[in-house]
Amino acid sequence: MTRRLLIIGAGSFGRELECHLDALPPASRDWRVAGFLDDDPAALEGFPSDYRILGSIRDFAFSPGDLAVLAIASPAAKQAVATRLTGRVELLTFVHQTATVGKFTRIGEGSVIGPGVVIGPNVTVGAGVFVNSGSMVGHDAVLGDWSSLMANVNVAGGCRLGQRVFAASTVTLIPDRKVCDGALLGAGSVVIQDVKEPRTVFGNPARYL
Numbered sequence: 001m002t003r004r005l006l007i008i009g010a011g012s013f014g015r016e017l018e019c020h021l022d023a024l025p026p027a028s029r030d031w032r033v034a035g036f037l038d039d040d041p042a043a044l045e046g047f048p049s050d051y052r053i054l055g056s057i058r059d060f061a062f063s064p065g066d067l068a069v070l071a072i073a074s075p076a077a078k079q080a081v082a083t084r085l086t087g088r089v090e091l092l093t094f095v096h097q098t099a100t101v102g103k104f105t106r107i108g109e110g111s112v113i114g115p116g117v118v119i120g121p122n123v124t125v126g127a128g129v130f131v132n133s134g135s136m137v138g139h140d141a142v143l144g145d146w147s148s149l150m151a152n153v154n155v156a157g158g159c160r161l162g163q164r165v166f167a168a169s170t171v172t173l174i175p176d177r178k179v180c181d182g183a184l185l186g187a188g189s190v191v192i193q194d195v196k197e198p199r200t201v202f203g204n205p206a207r208y209l
Helices: 012-022 075-085
Strands: 003-008 031-037 053-055 067-070 200-202
Touching: 003 012, 012 031, 067 075
Parallel strands: 003 031, 003 067, 031 053
Antiparallel strands: none
16 A cells, blocks of 8 residues: 655745655655645745645644654754644655665664765664764764754764754764764854854854854
């Protein structure tokens, strides 16, 4: 049986994820994209899509067998939405066919691994994590629940990111750095010291703003 898949969030990430999902050969999946769910009914206005918004995240009536995939980049918002979906629908864990995942790596429920991502061995990827195109995660690293890595982020081996960490595009972490829950790493930053406060760091080397 082919299951119905709902994309949660019709913003830029949702439309990007639409492309990745549709690129997967139908013979290799047991689901079909049915459309988007978004609390903003106008979220797709001005943007072409092969799908439409079928209803709100809050009120949509899921059917038995339905799947949902999280397309929300903000860690806090993503976690809040996932909490609202608990018990209502199963979350899809999606790994793009061009991603490389090392041996003994674990990927949590509801995570999305984008095209061209390289994840080394013995990595732990928590629940609801987003790793965007071209990012690299070194051996033995940990990505905490609900974290988001934007495009071309480089997390070196042994790094440990807490929950709800947001790493903007082209961030680099040198080996064995630790980042606390809720920290935001600004675009292009080079993290050479542990981030111990849930604040924004930016620059090369990265410093608190």
